Amino acid sequence: MFKLNFINQKTNITVTGGLLSEACSSAGFPLDLVCGGKGTCGKCLVTIEVQGHRREVLACQFTVEEDLTVYLEDSQYLDQASLLTGHHNDATLPFDPALRKTHHTLSDLTPEGYSTFLRDTSLTLRRKFSHMVHQRGVSHMTVVRHQGLPIDIQPGDTTAHLYGGAIDIGTTSVVLYVYDLIDGSLLYTESSLNKQITFGGDVIARILCCQERESALDEQCQAIAHTINELLSRCEEDHPGLLEDLYHLVLCGNSTMAHLFFAMDPQALGRFPYANITEDAIHTHNHACGLNLPDAAVIDFLPLLGGFVGADTTSVLLTLPQDDRKYLMVDLGTNGEIALGNALTGFQTASTACGPALEGANIECGMRASTGAIEGITLEKGEICCQVIGGGAPIGLCGSAIVDAVAVLRSLGIIDPSGYLLTPEEYLTIHPGSPLAAHLAVLDTSDQDVVFYFSRGDKPVYLSQGDIRQIQLAKSSIYSGCMTLLKECGLPLSDVDALVLAGAFGNFINIENALAIGLLPPFPRKKILAIGNGAGHGVQRCLLNQGELDRASQIQACTEQINLADTPEFMEAYIMNMNFN
Structure with a gap:
């Protein structure tokens, strides 16, 4: 020891x-x-x-x-990571949850009616009922019903207490929303990082874990269950007894997160043709999931849309207006999902890798959005200004700052259109006497890497030539994915009515800078809308209105998934779009 x-x-x-x-x-x-x-x-x-x-x-x-x-x-x-939450606030959505409670006196339930009352219910409930009707001191009971069908019973009158949760399982973060299902009010919003992150920062790393180590699947399943249980426990600390009456969880997440939550081996998703074990919505009960909830609690996981395009995208699409306008939706998270179309005529979807570099991975001074991270960079009166989360000295760059850094340095000519970062001497040749040259340096390394310093000292923060190359790969992937999907659908960009940005990264980036470096297609700024955690909004809709669960399946039925890797246009565009505007 x-x-x-x-x-x-x-x-x-x-x-x-x-x-x-x-x-x-x-x-x-x-x-x-x-x-x-x-x-x-x-x-x-x-x-x-x-x-x-x-x-x-x-x-x-x-x-x-x-x-x-x-x-x-x-x-x-x-x-310490900063996470994006945000609750559903669509006043036009009727409150119609799938869960209800009804109160009964045992004298009302005659022995002759037991069979009818228990029809289509589980064996577990029938056993529980058989004991309760003969239990001394119990004259009343409350029936928990899902879509009218009894799923559990409780002694006494507990009709005043009924709760549900909506969960967005992200590759990086998990957000839980707990609602009172009697009146539809939001009680708690809790978030944390996904404990699976210790198995890798992206879905490919987590799939590879399952290939390399037999125990990794169960370990990752336990990790996400532990994450959710911790969030649930936080709510119960402030509301004792809450979890005893929380009988419905609706979840969304990408395809890998769905597999790992249900302990379904995702290895087939990691190799061509990138197949899911199942893409339909999963409806089960907590006895199969092991969360700190009643065994009879209903667990609904929204349907996947194909390949790496998962239920988080389904959830985002639920939030779009149900009209005939054409939407291009881009979910900028750890992984990038793209959808084109509308709920009336259907969607075409695709996925593309964008997150690792833009969220700090493979960037020398990159980090997640936590205390000490530079989150924004601006040019004011010729000087570089940095906004740091929590104030104080910076210790790294998070995704939004990385986009700003490239845009600002590109506007100054410190980065040329090919992505080349000028040396101090090269920059001074073009801009003699510029104080910005003092930020540039050539590191004394084997490859003589050029860097631009945003701060020096004990913990210097800089952007290197290698970092810029990583950003070019990421930004070209998103831009080329959007343009290829448009081409595959025969739709010019000018015919798109709105570009919708979803996800934490899409919520915090400076959209003008994203357009400037070619991360997003050249779209009028006034037609670009950042909706924040769209997946979280959509999954809350499904908890609050049972019709939305049906609509999620309808979206799946009218969605076509396009594998960009199979299209020669994508690879050509990917290479051509590496340069900056």
Whole structure:
């Protein structure tokens, strides 16, 4: 047994060995293993002290074999990330939940009527009913009904208490909305990072985990269940007894998240033709899911749309107006999903990789949107100005700042159209005496990488030439995906009525800068709408109105999924759109 002292967090744990990253997670400080623990991203570099000697190690590669002290900064673990929430507030949607409670006196239920009352119900409920009707001291009972069918019974009159939850399972973050299903009021909104993130920062890394280690599927299933249970527990701390009467959860998430939630092996999704085990909506009960809710609680997971385009996209599409206008929806999250069309004539959808670089992965000073991250960069009177989350000295760049950085440096000519970052000498040749040249430097490394510093000191923050190349790959993927989908559908961009941006990244980026660097198609700014957590909005609609669950299946039925990798136009466009405008 080895003792680990997390000195900055004032926490001590004992482990039998294993990786330091696993110990950090066990201590409650999960690290950002963007590369899935392969030791390639460097995001888990941690200072340790062993027998009085300090050194830095990659936590995902370092095996604990003796007592040690861990100097972990708050910014290094994942509980600090800023997450996007936002509740449903469509006053035009009728409140019509699938869940109801009815009160009965046992004297009203005669033995002759038991069979009729229990028709089409579960064996578990029939057993419970058989005991309750003969239980001394019980003269009343409350029936919990889903779409009219009894799913559980409770002694006494509990009709004043009935709750439901809507959950958006993101690759990075999970958001829970808890509603009172008696009056439709929102009670709680809770969010946290998805504990699966210690298996990798993107869906491909998590699928590969399942291929490489047999236990990884169950471990990831348990990780998301643990995440949801923690969110539910937070609500119950403020509302004792809440979970005893929470009988409906509606969930959405991308295709990989759906597989991992239900412990369905996603390996087929990771190789051509990228197939899901099932794409239809999944309707089950909590006894099959193991959450801290009644076993009879109804669990609904919205339908997937094909390949990597999952139920989170279905949920977003539920929020679009039901008219004949043509919408181009782009969900900019850890993974990018695109949809074109409308609910009346149907949608064409596609997915494309965009998130890793734009959310900080593969960027030398990249990080998630947490305290210390630069979230915005502007040019004011010729000077570079940075907005830092939480104030204070910056320690890295989050996704919105990365887009700003490229746009500002491109506007100054510090980055040329090909993405080349000028050296200090090259910039001074064009702009003699410019103070901005002092921000440029050539690192003394084997590849002589050019960087632009936003801050210096103990924790310098900069953008490198290598970073810019990563951003070019990401931005071309989204732009080319949109243009290829339009071409596949025979629809010119001018015929699109609105460009809808969904997701956390799409909510926080500066849209003008996104247009400037060619991340988004050249679309009139006034026709671009950022809707925030559209997936969260849609899944709340399904909890509050049972008709929306039917509409989700209708959207699936009229949606065609297009695999961009199969289209020669996409690969050609992907190469052609690497440059900046």
